[in-house]
Amino acid sequence: MDLIGAGLEPLAGGHSGETFLAEVAGERTVVRIYAGRGATRGPEAPEVDAAVLALVRGLVPVPEVLEVRRADPESGLPGLLVTSHLDGTRLDALLPDLDDDMAAVVGDRLGRVVARLAQMPMLRAGMFVDAELRCVPMPAEARDLPTWVSTHLEGTALAAWSAEDREQLMAVAERAQQLADSVRRTCLVHSDLNPKNVLVDPDTGAVTGLVDWEFAHAGSPFSDLGNLLRFDRRPTFAEAVEAAYRTHVVDAPADLLDQARAADLWALVDLAARAGSNPVADRAHDQLLAITRTGDLHAVATG
Incomplete structure (x- = not known):
């Protein structure tokens, strides 16, 4: 693809600054250049992302991979992934x-998509490291929530918390870890399944795309549900998402939302620790503080 003549335009909605809309001969494509945050994932990152898209294509709505280029550390050439535009x-x-009726329709359609991801089994939890989607275990600190919290308490926005709040956060993490320990299977996880990464037909409510799979891994079948419903608690939407998930995931537990909130706590802590860097991190910080001070995984920030 001729990127010089493609007229790259930053794609709205992302924080990485690595994704662009391109147009060549009237055809729109999406170009991801792994030059900043993406480069930290290693030269295989474009191939991993392309393999994940190939794995799920036809099962959930994702773009078609048009070109993939591995990074060349010797020349300094960044990795590249070109996909169709959805x-x-x-x-x-x-x-x-959205009015309540359409919010319920979108929630139902999206709940079905999240359920489908939750039913894509993986043999073991971990991160994908190559085009074969070979999986290696998460770092030790990422497999235990109290340990994960402790690694985020110093040198971050959480360092300003009172000793009482920090102690209570550890107690919340220990209870959430007990929930996580009860999960007995592993599936494909998008891991950034929030509304900015979901495309919807505004007329029909159909889900037309799930984008930005850079954090995809093998993990909890409740992670994506927790991510999706982290901030968006509107009853007509959230209840439709949950109902569709329960209908289509045969082993959905009675404490589904507890499990979802617990599974999302890893990401919430990581975001909250970066408060001040972007509005999402700021919102996560306030949400985590509300959870900490109430001891309730379902708490929301007020004001």
Whole structure:
């Protein structure tokens, strides 16, 4: 692909600054250049992302891979992934204006998609490291929530918390870890399944795309549900998501939302620790503080 003549335009919605909309001969594509945050994942990152898209294509709505280029550390050439452009409106832009009926329709459709991901089994938990989707275990600190919390308490936004809040956060993490320890299977996890990465047909409510799979891994079947419902608690939407998930995931437990909130706590802690860097991290910080002070995984920040 001729990137010089492609007229690259930064794609709205992302924080990485590595994804662009391109147009050549009237055809729109999406170009991801692994030059910043993406480069930290290693030269195989474009191939991993392309392999994940190939794995799920036809099962959930994802773009078609058009070109993939491995990074060349010797020459300094960054990795590259070019995919088709999907139609649809980002859900974060659409959801606030939906009436209750359409919010329920979108919730149902999206709950079905999340359920489908939860039923894509993986042999073991871990991160994908190559085009064969070979999986290696998470770092030790990422497999135990109290340990994960302890690694985020110093040199981060959480360092300003009171000793009482930090102690209570550890207690919340220990209870959430007990929930996580009860999970007996592993599946494919998108791991950033929030409304800005979901495309929806505004007329029908159909989910037309799941994008930005850079954090995909093998993990808990409740992680994506927790991520999706982290901030978006509108009853007509959230209840439809949960109902569709329960209908289509045969082993959905009675404490499904508890499990989902516990599974999302890893990401919430990581985001909250970066408060001040972007609005999402700021919101996560306030949410985590509300959870900590109430001891309730379902708590939301007020004000």
